[in-house]
Amino acid sequence: MKREADALGWPETSGAGPLGDGRFATAVHRPSTVDELCDAVRAEVENSGAVYPQGGASALDYGRPPGRPGAAVDVSSLNRIVDYPHADMTITVQAGMSVAALQGILAEQNQRLLIDVPRPDRATLGGALATGVCGPRRLGLGRPRDSIIGVSFVTSNAVEVKGGGRVVKNVAGYDFPKLLTGSMGTLGIITQATLKVRPLPGASALIWLRADGPERLDEWLVGFGASALRPVAVEFLNPTAARIIAGAAGLAGDSWTLVVGIEDDVNSVAWQVDRFRTEIGRSDFDVLRDEATAPLWKALTEFQVETPGAFACSASLRPSRVAAFLADLPPERWALQAHAGVGVVRMQAIGEWSEDEAAAAVAAKRAQAVGDGGNLIVTRCPTSWKARLRVWGEPRADWALGRAVKAALDPRNVMNPGRFVGEDE
Ligand SMILES: Cc1cc2nc3c(=O)[nH]c(=O)nc-3n(C[C@H](O)[C@H](O)[C@H](O)COP(=O)(O)OP(=O)(O)OC[C@H]3O[C@@H](n4cnc5c(N)ncnc54)[C@H](O)[C@@H]3O)c2cc1C
Incomplete structure (x- = not known):
């Protein structure tokens, strides 16, 4: 459906939902499989040229305003446990699962996540990882980047890339899990993550x-x-x-x-x-x-x-x-x-x-x-x-490295354009 838009192409009505900072999406996709998610990204690269990943939408105003009109891709229907070998103290989960649901599943095995997340009923694992959120127990439990050991994400080429693995001892290749953590959805859409967990x-x-x-x-x-x-x-x-x-x-x-x-x-x-x-x-x-x-x-x-x-x-x-x-x-x-x-x-x-x-x-x-x-x-x-x-x-010298990584993974600046450090700074 075509929505009323201003001269820059931003929709003037909220029909497809918010992107944050008072902007609305041109369309919203709610894939329930990774294939559907890849199809949505492929379609939006053609249509609007901008994709805004969303989880629980609890932190959409975080960062710089969205840079140009585009579609929201809501991953909250990708919410399955993929693998939970609890004796190994790792879990592989799809990114759209709410943090509260994940905490509940871990608690059944007397285990817990190592991240404090505000509003866990709403926040998703993908959102928590993308924002690198942390809270009071960071001193004892570490940051999200310390507990993630594997990640899958969909790039602006509409393909799923995997990095890391499902076991703790896994050192081969680039450290995509840490790279994606805190990347604010600007490098790709996180579809799945493997995390270390600990006993309660x-x-x-x-x-x-x-x-x-x-x-x-x-x-x-x-x-x-x-x-x-x-x-x-x-x-x-x-x-x-x-x-x-x-x-x-x-x-x-x-x-x-x-x-x-x-x-x-x-x-x-x-x-x-x-x-x-x-x-x-x-x-x-x-x-x-x-x-x-x-x-x-x-x-x-x-x-x-x-x-x-x-x-x-x-x-x-x-x-x-x-x-x-x-x-x-x-x-x-x-x-x-x-x-x-x-x-x-x-x-x-x-x-x-x-x-x-x-x-x-x-x-x-x-x-x-x-x-x-x-x-x-x-x-x-x-x-x-x-x-x-x-x-x-304050701009930092390593932002240039961040820009180079962004240019390599998302050369057309499709993913969350405008949001993160480095643009126009
Ligand atoms: C600085 C800061 C400010 C915060 N402000 C608030 C606040 O005002 N209100 C509040 O309730 N919580 C806030 N939070 C905490 C927030 O609840 C957590 O970060 C939470 O985990 C976000 O989850 P979400 O699913 O709601 O993410 P969303 O709000 O849906 O998304 C947050 C960001 O992560 C990206 N993202 C989401 N899912 C994915 C994915 N699967 N792959 C790639 N990128 C993704 C989005 O594009 C967006 O940039 C804040 C956190 C931080 C660190």
Whole structure:
């Protein structure tokens, strides 16, 4: 069906669904087999010349705006388990399965995925891998690129390419699984992935310790690094983030807060909580245990998709620079969650901001992050601010390599044109 379109060819009605940033698709394909998906890509290379992969459509506004009119390819009907040899602790799954469904299947074998994903009922495995999403347990469980060992994806030539394999020891060839992870759907449409999984922990504890400010964070991080403690998460919250996260978890909190997550067998968790008390030299903290930890884990994972104000950023830093980075950001303007153990700071702007104020704040904190060897990306903002705020951060020397890989795999720039780093930068 032909849809009303503006002068650039963008549909003016939402009939084929959103592409993000207020743009609508020219058509939507919902393949339920890889052959159908290849047919859809082949047809769209002819028709519109642009293909926008979609999973749960929970993060379509992430990145730069779509570059030109094109069709959505929704992979959520590719949602089968392909192979689950649970004794080998790997699973091969089609990319459209929701993360919650996958977590449920693994839990039946007392196993789990190694990625914290917000809104798992909606988010798909393919979307989680394409965005490289991570959460509080990245310190202990690693990033998506650390758990993926095999991938299949459909390129703009409408053929399925396979990389990696289904066994952990597999070192031959280019590392396509890691290349596709975090590629934002710009290199191809992920159809299937093989992941390492792990047993569910026997016990879990979350320690909630109020702090006067960020001054002692550095000392604590150094201490944890040198101690026998093995936390899976070390989080540091400013008072505003503590209020949001505590509220979502049914707790009370409105001060700077250190949250330490421990997961292991029952004896190890009990020992580590005792050890934490000794090392930190305080007993005035709360400890949630086992099932009671679930709402707080969820709130710590979902904070990055909260929308309390106009825009949000994510900074990557050396862990030793996190305390200084947080110190000059006023809590009445910012809610801040640091995955302090890995040096990632989630920044939610609070209340009203003009574009000029946002641009000045982003430039200042980005300069600080870049000066410390990191970067700062804008994860959410009005579409009209995106170019000025340069959502993917300060250009880096290795973007040229990324562009060369894109040119080799998608020479006609069919896949998610406009979205990712490097274009027009
Ligand atoms: C910086 C950042 C911002 C986020 N913002 C939000 C947010 O505002 N709201 C929210 O609910 N969650 C957000 N998330 C978390 C999001 O839920 C996860 O990244 C999630 O796993 C996305 O899954 P999805 O299936 O919904 O992906 P979608 O939203 O459908 O797609 C997200 C991106 O991944 C690509 N993609 C999806 N599936 C495939 C595939 N099979 N192959 C190739 N590319 C694919 C899409 O083209 C798109 O660029 C954010 C994550 C990050 C890292």
